[in-house]
Amino acid sequence: MQRSLRSTTIGVLICAIAVAWGACAWAELSGNAAQLHHHALYESGRPYWLAALAVLAAWQVMTAAMMLPSSLGFIRLYAATALDAPGFGLALTLFLGAYFAVWSAFALAAFTGDMHLHRLVDDWPWLKARAALIPAATLGLAAVYQFTPLKDACLKACRHPALYLMHHYRRGALNGLRLGFGHALHCLGCCWALMAVMFAAGVAHLAWMGALAAIMFLEKTAPGGNRIVAPVGAALGALAVAGLFAPGAIPGL
Numbered sequence: 001m002q003r004s005l006r007s008t009t010i011g012v013l014i015c016a017i018a019v020a021w022g023a024c025a026w027a028e029l030s031g032n033a034a035q036l037h038h039h040a041l042y043e044s045g046r047p048y049w050l051a052a053l054a055v056l057a058a059w060q061v062m063t064a065a066m067m068l069p070s071s072l073g074f075i076r077l078y079a080a081t082a083l084d085a086p087g088f089g090l091a092l093t094l095f096l097g098a099y100f101a102v103w104s105a106f107a108l109a110a111f112t113g114d115m116h117l118h119r120l121v122d123d124w125p126w127l128k129a130r131a132a133l134i135p136a137a138t139l140g141l142a143a144v145y146q147f148t149p150l151k152d153a154c155l156k157a158c159r160h161p162a163l164y165l166m167h168h169y170r171r172g173a174l175n176g177l178r179l180g181f182g183h184a185l186h187c188l189g190c191c192w193a194l195m196a197v198m199f200a201a202g203v204a205h206l207a208w209m210g211a212l213a214a215i216m217f218l219e220k221t222a223p224g225g226n227r228i229v230a231p232v233g234a235a236l237g238a239l240a241v242a243g244l245f246a247p248g249a250i251p252g253l
Contacts, residue, residue: 009079009092013068020064027058028206037205041115052111059107062198063100066213067187070220071099074161074183081169082176091176098180102188106195114199135200135250136243139236145193146233154189155229158220191216197236 027033034040036058041051078095082088121128145151157164164186168179194212198205215232219225243250 010072010076013072013075016064017068020061020068023061024065024206024209033205048115051115052108055111056104056107059104060100062209063103066195066209066216067099067103067191069213070158070217071183071187073221074158074164077161077165078169078176078179081165082171085171087173090173094173094177095180095183098177099184099187102181102184103195106188106192110196110199132243132247135247136240138197138200139240139243142193142197143233143236143240146229146236150189151193151229154186155219155226157186158183158190159225187220190220 024033027036035044036054041054044051046054075092075095079088079092082091085091117134121131121134127133161183164183165179168182169175170178194216197212198208215228218228219232222228239250
């Protein structure tokens with residue numbers, strides 16, 4: 001019975017991931033994804049709160065598609081540990097709610113910063129004439145972050161979920177909320193700079209989503225995932241340089 005419930009839990013999450021990717025593919029192929037690009041949102045004339053709601057709605061789908069796959073290992077261990085505890089369903093719901101809330105807060109902060117950046121570009125002719133600096137700087141930031149101690153520490157925590165559960169697991173729904181929040185912070189520490197690239201490429205841009213999701217999945221779950229961190233950083237640095245001198249050569253930017 002326990003194994004069946006655990007398998008059902010993971011199965012439902014895998015279906016949610018598949019549906020999220022399907023929704024993103026539909027948005028890209030139908031042309032609707034272009035409406036969520038930062039330029040389109042800024043130039044749409046919508047009130048800030050309405051544009052932010054559109055981004056947050058899309059970000060829930062992106063989080064399910066891009067981040068949940070690399071967190072399935074942690075969730076599987078949590079389900080195996082907590083399945084017998086009273087209120088497991090509520091605890092898991094709160095776990096996932098906290099996880100999505102952390103990524104939503106990041107999305108809102110990034111979107112707000114992006115809108116202010118657009119206003120700065122409009123008000124500063126020098127920067128407006130050199131708009132390619134912005135996506136190049138975003139790629140450069142992601143490249144540099146790959147080599148930071150914080151990235152490494154958060155990746156180690158994500159690669160060893162059993163250790164985190166051993167130290168922090170307690171029974172009860174409220175602890176599900178705490179675990180979801182803590183795990184999400186480690187994921188954010190691993191991946192925020194890579195996810196920030198999505199604001200340069202355009203929210204729901206399918207090619208960038210696929211590339212970045214694959215990178216994050218391999219970094220966090222593959223046995224040799226730590227070996228790709230530096231090459232990814234170097235590749236992002238090369239793209240940042242290319243973005244300065246040939247911005248049109250990079251799809252989506």
